[in-house]
Amino acid sequence: MITAKNPVHAALFLVLAFFSAGGIWMLLHAEFLAIALVMVYVGAVMVLFLFVVMMLDINLERIRQGFWSYLPIGALIGILMLAEMVVVLGSRYFGLEHVPQPAEFPAGYSNTKELGRLLYTDYVYPFELASIVLLVAMIAAVALTLRKRKSVKALDPAKQIAVKRDDRVRIVSMDAEKK
Template identity: 50%
Template sequence: MIQTLAFYLFAVMVLLSAALTITARNPVHAVLWLILAFFNAAGLMVLLGAEFIAMLLIIVYVGAVAVLFLFVVMMLNIDFAELRSGFARYLPIGLVLAIGLAAEIIVAIGAYGAGAIELSRRASPIPDDVPNIVAIGNLLYTRYLFIFEGAGLVLLVAMIGAIVLTHRERGGTRPQNINRQVSRRPQDATRNTQPGVGQGIEL
């Protein structure tokens, strides 16, 4: 019973946070909703008996990919003063989310103690003596090979998009000439002058 309750709880939270990731106007909020979706997806993987994938979601996606997205978003000239001004207004929503996450953790601990959900038998029918990592490797590189490669292509496109956003042209700045800097002679780099008191120098 508790496994079914935890499954529906995590599934609803994944769908809700994914929808908020797409519809959020603020890119920082969108990344935070994405991190919440990753955490709930990891909870679903734990219920299915795939602890290895759950740890990958937390370590790789939340610890690396989402943090990379957050760094890229913070380089987009966002007005953080406006974000901080709304802290008190969003405080009740933050408390509700914190209570909800605490409830999810409690339910997940109870569901994990009760055992993996029976859906795992239908999702990956494997013998009991096969380790979890071996079974996942066999499934990823046989039955789900094209889906696995497609996920890699999606991450590649996301990385290219992040690079394009950070390397956009900015107006009002002088372009850097690498060749001119490298070919400059040492005697052209500095100039010694002895200006009089209060006279200054001519550039």
């Protein structure tokens, strides 16, 4: 995705990466998270990204100017991330041997039900705190981007309700025309 020259192709490669992440969740027996990832990211977010990328007039030459100058820093960060993954996956505390296999699950086990049970029992306070933080962030984003524009005409509902019939209707008496 990063090395694609066309922005639309890069967005489509990102869709492929999201599908791959969903496949990894399926391999880890987390079907709910896999479906949620595909529906939310591929179904909604990436469609929005594709619309934005296709509607913008992007200057590709300007974007590519600084690619080679940032390559050493990007390579260093990539090597650090690879080393971290090797340490985490190679250790005995965080390895994949702790992931239960399908034979270990009891009959009728649902990871979605288990996720809901944990979310609303053991982790109810962090879940509620996260929802409050997201609500405050959403209100802050609306408040920061809300501007009063003079060119936009707006109606005041209080003035519309307070009006009387005599203020709006004027009866005009006119003489009839003769043909």
